[in-house]
Amino acid sequence: MNQKSSTSHTAKRWQKLKRQEITHKSLIYFSFLLIITQSCIPYVKVDNYDKLTNFKEIKEQKNLDKATPTDYIFFFNKMINQRASIFMGNNWEIYHKDSLNVYYCYAVLTKKGIFTDTLYSISKSHLDKEFPLYDSLKFWKIRCKLLDYAYAGFNFGENHKITFEKDSIYMTSNGIKINTMRKFKSQSNNQIKWRKGEIQFEILVDKLNLEMIDKKVIK
Numbered sequence: 001m002n003q004k005s006s007t008s009h010t011a012k013r014w015q016k017l018k019r020q021e022i023t024h025k026s027l028i029y030f031s032f033l034l035i036i037t038q039s040c041i042p043y044v045k046v047d048n049y050d051k052l053t054n055f056k057e058i059k060e061q062k063n064l065d066k067a068t069p070t071d072y073i074f075f076f077n078k079m080i081n082q083r084a085s086i087f088m089g090n091n092w093e094i095y096h097k098d099s100l101n102v103y104y105c106y107a108v109l110t111k112k113g114i115f116t117d118t119l120y121s122i123s124k125s126h127l128d129k130e131f132p133l134y135d136s137l138k139f140w141k142i143r144c145k146l147l148d149y150a151y152a153g154f155n156f157g158e159n160h161k162i163t164f165e166k167d168s169i170y171m172t173s174n175g176i177k178i179n180t181m182r183k184f185k186s187q188s189n190n191q192i193k194w195r196k197g198e199i200q201f202e203i204l205v206d207k208l209n210l211e212m213i214d215k216k217v218i219k
Contacts, residue, residue, distance in 0.1 A: 044090060044108040046115060055107060055114035058095045067103055067121035072130040075122045076171035076207075079104065082139035089114045092139070102127055102134070131171070131207055142210065143169060149212050150180050150201040157186025157195070175213060178203040 046052065057063055082092040089109025096103040102124050107116040127134055133142070146169055156162075164183035169176065181200040187193070200218040205211065 043111050046108065046110045046112075049110075049112065049115065052115040052117055053119055055089075055095060055116075058103060058119065061096070061098070064096070064101070064103060064119075064121070067101075067119040070120050070122050072122065072127055073171045073173070075102075075104065075120070075127065075134075076131060076176070078106070078120070079134070079139045080143055080169050080171075082143075084138075084140040094134075095119075097124065100124055133208075133210060145210060146176065146178050146203070146205060147180060149203050149205065149215065150178065151182070154199065156182075156184050156197070158188050160184050160186035171207065174204070175207050176205040176210075178205065179218075181218075 053063065053066075079092050079094075085091055087109060089107050092104065092106050094102055094104045095107070100123070101121045103119060103121050105116040105119045107114045137145075147167065162182055162184050164181075166181045168179040171177075179200070179202050181198070183196070183198045185194040185196050187195065198219060202216045202218055203212060204214040206213055
């Protein structure tokens with residue numbers, strides 16, 4: 001009976017030590033991961049914090065009356081430059097919405113927080129009328145969708161490399177215009193030499209539903 005009790009006690013003690021070892025290893029791994037993550041965060045060095053607006057102030061609805069009023073064309077032509085990113089900051093974002101306005105800006109990520117030098121605003125009713133999709137899609141996804149009208153299904157060749165690319169996407173009163181160009185080189189499986197190519201499109205897209213209206217091959 002004593003031997004069984006001793007064996008049970010030893011087993012429980014061994015399990016406790018193993019749990020402590022796993023917890024210790026987990027903490028080491030988490031600390032290492034945290035250090036790596038922090039070293040990869042793209043902080044921007046800022047010297048004039050007193051001249052900038054803090055993201056927290058925008059969220060707390062402070063100084064919103066100082067925002068620069070804009071129209072939907074200005075709004076779109078800025079926001080379409082938004083990048084896909086896992087970090088907030090160093091990007092174009094909508095930072096606040098209320099019943100009257102939408103507030104947006106390009107803000108930088110610093111070690112003290114997120115700051116912007118210029119906050120913009122646009123009438124929510126105006127934006128809902130002229131470009132209602134702003135509230136349902138990220139702008140980097142809109143950009144991808146618009147460029148797909150040019151290159152989805154385009155045959156660059158069996159093996160190809162893009163050597164140069166240029167995209168211009170902008171809003172007009174008639175719709176969204178895309179002028180996009182790719183230079184590339186391709187090679188068939190039975191060829192040694194690379195063949196150079198170039199393609200350019202002009203595309204017009206409906207601003208209300210993102211459906212393509214017109215598409216032209218320039219060269």
